[in-house]
């Protein structure tokens with residue numbers, strides 16, 4: 234931790250791109266203990282650290298890194314876990330370059346502390362240690378459940394899991410109602426195995442189960458049971474974390490051609506329904522030799538890299554701005570390109586073209602140039618009128634999503650904004666229905682895991698206060 238010459242970051246061991254493009258194993262292999270301690274020892278242990286405020290759940294980065302630099306994994310885990318209930322997930326998927334690592338004092342050198350990788354190491358090492366199980370049982374903050382305090386969480390994405398974990402640790406009886414047959418929301422149905430292995434999510438969920446959280450799958454709130462009915466059945470508070478999983482389409486001709494998929498459907502078929510095992514699994518896999526993916530976010534990167542792993546000969550991402558404006562994690566773009574995904578910048582889709590028999594044969598795109606910055610701060614793409622057709626037999630659309638509609642349709646009294654997302658009090662997360670709180674993508678629109686977690690945490694703190702748990 235001594236000041237002096239700044240040592241370079243310890244590189245993350247990775248699977249070779251040519252090997253990994255043919256398998257679903259995790260791309261980043263994780264630090265060894267020695268590598269993690271070496272990276273942790275680069276931390277300056279600043280007197281006024283800025284990294285913590287760069288994190289939406291305010292992980293005490295300086296604190297956990299100090300423990301890790303001494304080889305104290307348990308101590309490091311305790312510090313992280315104090316504010317972050319899904320550290321193994323966040324260590325893998327958070328856009329650290331825009332958060333904690335951007336705020337690191339070493340960021341201007343181009344070599345900020347690899348905070349995300351260290352967080353991942355700590356969580357992985359801790360979960361496989363003997364200390365883990367006994368520590369959960371003996372956790373000092375974990376009171377006996379107070380049977381008269383019951384809270385329901387709707388949806389099981391990171392926002393609900395965070396709210397559930399915090400409330401259970403404070404002694405509430407928490408039940409999570411999930412519409413799908415697996416727990417984890419986008420973490421299991423959206424983000425592929427090669428970035429976030431399902432066993433990691435399962436471990437974090439198990440951690441919550443041991444805290445006393447009850448999980449009910451195949452419960453669609455708004456259909457299987459109403460939101461009001463939950464309150465009437467004795468849940469004193471409800472947290473709604475139903476996410477933004479409704480795919481958006483570009484609204485151009487040819488969208489109903491066979492071979493045009495939303496990224497959500499494509500990824501869900503592969504991740505959750507194991508379509509790659511068809512016919513041993515019930516869900517067939519949309520096959521494509523020449524695959525085009527529309528979009529520039531994490532969803533588009535995941536779809537493109539999945540298609541590559543499933544045997545596509547050629548995978549091209551089309552994006553209407555340039556790579557510099559892409560909203561995806563920088564690392565995912567780099568990994569996709571290393572694996573052989575091609576990126577066509579400054580082209581926007583204008584029509585899907587068929588083969589005359591109902592199947593997709595090509596995507597017509599229009600060339601763009603960049604104009605002045607728009608509301609998002611990024612330079613606006615301007616059409617040039619020149620088009621070309623990209624031969625394509627599978628097109629995957631990853632241009633954004635809308636609010637999951639079932640609960641909202643069944644609960645018209647829940648106030649929503651003009652985009653259809655739930656309106657909440659920014660401080661407390663409470664909705665227009667007293668003691669019903671909401672957070673995550675269903676409030677903000679599609680965002681990030683850690684922002685969803687931050688919202689779950691804030692709402693849980695307020696619920697705990699109102700129910701007398703703190």
Ligand SMILES: Cc1cc2nc3c(=O)[nH]c(=O)nc-3n(C[C@H](O)[C@H](O)[C@H](O)COP(=O)(O)OP(=O)(O)OC[C@H]3O[C@@H](n4cnc5c(N)ncnc54)[C@H](O)[C@@H]3O)c2cc1C
Pocket residue numbers: 326327328387388389390391392393410411412413417418419420423424425452453454455474475476477478500531532535562637639640672673674675679680681682683685
């Ligand atoms: C493919 C993909 C890749 C991504 N990659 C990243 C990344 O690398 N880093 C990052 O930070 N973010 C990433 N994101 C975004 C991130 O996953 C989301 O912002 C986050 O998961 C939102 O969490 P949430 O709790 O709001 O809801 P979600 O994770 O969307 O979970 C909502 C859950 O609610 C359930 N549900 C919906 N309606 C009901 C109902 N009526 N009753 C019961 N259950 C219901 C759904 O089935 C779902 O399981 C990615 C998103 C996608 C789609």
